[in-house]
Amino acid sequence: MTWTRKDLLGLEDLSKDELELILATTDSFKEVSTREIKKVPALRGKTVVNLFYEPSTRTRVSFEVAAKRLSADVINISAGESSVRKGETLIDTGRNIEALKADIIVIRHNASGAATMLARQVQVSVVNAGDGWHEHPTQALLDIFTLKEKLGQIQGLNVSIVGDIAHSRVARSNIWGLTKLGARVTVCAPEILIPPGIEQFGVSVTHDIDEALRNADAVNVLRMQFERDEGGAFPGELEYFKNFGITKERLAKAKKNILIMHPGPINRGIEMSSEVADCPNSVILEQVTNGIAVRMAVLFLVAQARDKNHETIN
Amino acid sequence: MKEKAKLLDREGLNRSLMRIAHEIVEKNKGTQGLCLVGIRNRGAYLAKRLADCIEKIEQERIAVGILDITLYRDDLTLIASQPVVHKTEINFDITDKNIVLVDDVLYTGRTVRAALDALIDLGRPKSIQLAVLVDRGHRELPVRADFVGKNVPTAQNETVEVRLAEVDGKDEVVIIEK
Numbered sequence: 331m332t333w334t335r336k337d338l339l340g341l342e343d344l345s346k347d348e349l350e351l352i353l354a355t356t357d358s359f360k361e362v363s364t365r366e367i368k369k370v371p372a373l374r375g376k377t378v379v380n381l382f383y384e385p386s387t388r389t390r391v392s393f394e395v396a397a398k399r400l401s402a403d404v405i406n407i408s409a410g411e412s413s414v415r416k417g418e419t420l421i422d423t424g425r426n427i428e429a430l431k432a433d434i435i436v437i438r439h440n441a442s443g444a445a446t447m448l449a450r451q452v453q454v455s456v457v458n459a460g461d462g463w464h465e466h467p468t469q470a471l472l473d474i475f476t477l478k479e480k481l482g483q484i485q486g487l488n489v490s491i492v493g494d495i496a497h498s499r500v501a502r503s504n505i506w507g508l509t510k511l512g513a514r515v516t517v518c519a520p521e522i523l524i525p526p527g528i529e530q531f532g533v534s535v536t537h538d539i540d541e542a543l544r545n546a547d548a549v550n551v552l553r554m555q556f557e558r559d560e561g562g563a564f565p566g567e568l569e570y571f572k573n574f575g576i577t578k579e580r581l582a583k584a585k586k587n588i589l590i591m592h593p594g595p596i597n598r599g600i601e602m603s604s605e606v607a608d609c610p611n612s613v614i615l616e617q618v619t620n621g622i623a624v625r626m627a628v629l630f631l632v633a634q635a636r637d638k639n640h641e642t643i644n
Numbered sequence: 645m646k647e648k649a650k651l652l653d654r655e656g657l658n659r660s661l662m663r664i665a666h667e668i669v670e671k672n673k674g675t676q677g678l679c680l681v682g683i684r685n686r687g688a689y690l691a692k693r694l695a696d697c698i699e700k701i702e703q704e705r706i707a708v709g710i711l712d713i714t715l716y717r718d719d720l721t722l723i724a725s726q727p728v729v730h731k732t733e734i735n736f737d738i739t740d741k742n743i744v745l746v747d748d749v750l751y752t753g754r755t756v757r758a759a760l761d762a763l764i765d766l767g768r769p770k771s772i773q774l775a776v777l778v779d780r781g782h783r784e785l786p787v788r789a790d791f792v793g794k795n796v797p798t799a800q801n802e803t804v805e806v807r808l809a810e811v812d813g814k815d816e817v818v819i820i821e822k
Contacts, residue, residue, distance in 0.1 A: 361733075365765065366767070367766070372716075627729075
């Protein structure tokens with residue numbers, strides 16, 4: 331199996347083999363971060379541009395750490411401080427970055443499809459770090475890697491995703507990745523936060539948190555994005571916690587070794603209680619550590635594929 | 645692609661390894677502070693076998709590590725097939741150790757260069773020595789081996805293939821003409 335894509339835009343397009351190649355490569359990269367000198371020269375002389383149109387700390391920092399551990403040079407552009415404010419289009423910004431001879435653009439954008447559109451217009455590699463409600467592939471990959479590391483394999487696992495499924499790119503990427511690798515996925519949320527027709531993606535739907543927890547090997551708890559609530563249709567914070575929050579009492583009825591995951595940042599007392607966030611079943615901080623290895627693997631694979639494609643063109 | 649000659653059979657390969665093991669122990673005056681690090685893929689198996697030989701000689705088990713040099717290569721974009729990145733597995737501190745780097749074939753010296761960089765990123769060994777099963781010449785870098793199983797003059801259009809039971813089902817070393 332070789333990786334031939336210059337971009338990573340989402341998990342929807344990837345084959346099972348490609349997903350497994352990323353996971354295997356991630357496993358190898360994890361060791362680098364345990365060394366005293368946490369750096370390898372694999373991307374020496376390459377430039378990675380983090381182009382962020384939406385506020386993000388953890389994803390941007392994770393990509394930055396990953397790129398630096400591969401010896402790449404990293405430039406961070408956040409839309410608020412750049413010529414985007416002066417009206418430059420995304421494509422023009424991308425082409426300007428390309429003219430700087432950058433090698434990889436890591437893009438976060440509030441419009442679904444932004445990464446794909448950019449990737450079609452530039453020769454440099456594009457890595458999607460979250461586009462609107464569409465996909466957030468590296469987050470799902472790190473979730474899946476953590477599951478695989480903890481539970482051995484994805485095939486046959488019961489994974490529940492709880493929270494704002496409708497507005498969540500994390501949920502969508504997880505659903506694509508997990509179902510391709512043979513997991514059974516259940517989504518759980520108030521009716522208003524479940525997109526109609528989601529069953530077509532091969533997932534089960536429930537509005538009962540106890541049912542979502544009952545047979546789950548892992549529960550991935552999404553952040554309630556109250557800032558996205560435009561019409562006032564969201565439940566209140568307390569109401570949400572009462573009906574969907576993960577508590578010790580609810581966990582008592584679940585599998586003893588159920589893994590608790592969260593992409594962060596956690597709203598303690600809304601999605602889960604503090605006790606749950608800090609309990610031994612919680613792998614939330616391991617997800618953060620694994621995120622670096624996943625992003626190192628992705629940056630390495632796309633950079634190599636692009637070099638190869640370049641050669642065939644020349 | 646045709647097999648031109650067989651350089652070593654199973655017995656020959658084992659004798660070479662046993663002699664190298666003796667030489668390693670002799671040069672290092674025993675096994676104190678001695679570790680073996682094999683370069684993936686076949687160097688890793690050879691390192692383990694050398695450790696078995698040394699154990700027979702000295703009744704002492706020495707530490708063996710595995711080095712993956714993919715991330716340190718200078719030809720990542722040139723090689724035909726994309727290499728799969730594997731794990732480096734060195735579960736001991738290499739600082740102040742005498743490390744014997746083990747590989748199957750010494751050719752241009754570029755793999756060894758990469759391995760030296762990779763090792764030094766992991767610590768500061770007291771010394772690094774090099775053991776190879778076959779030295780086929782054509783060096784492009786100033787590298788030489790301390791322990792050699794067999795010196796074989798080769799042409800550039802030939803390759804030396806080391807086959808090991810662990811991966812290839814049998815032990816032998818052959819020259820292949822392209």
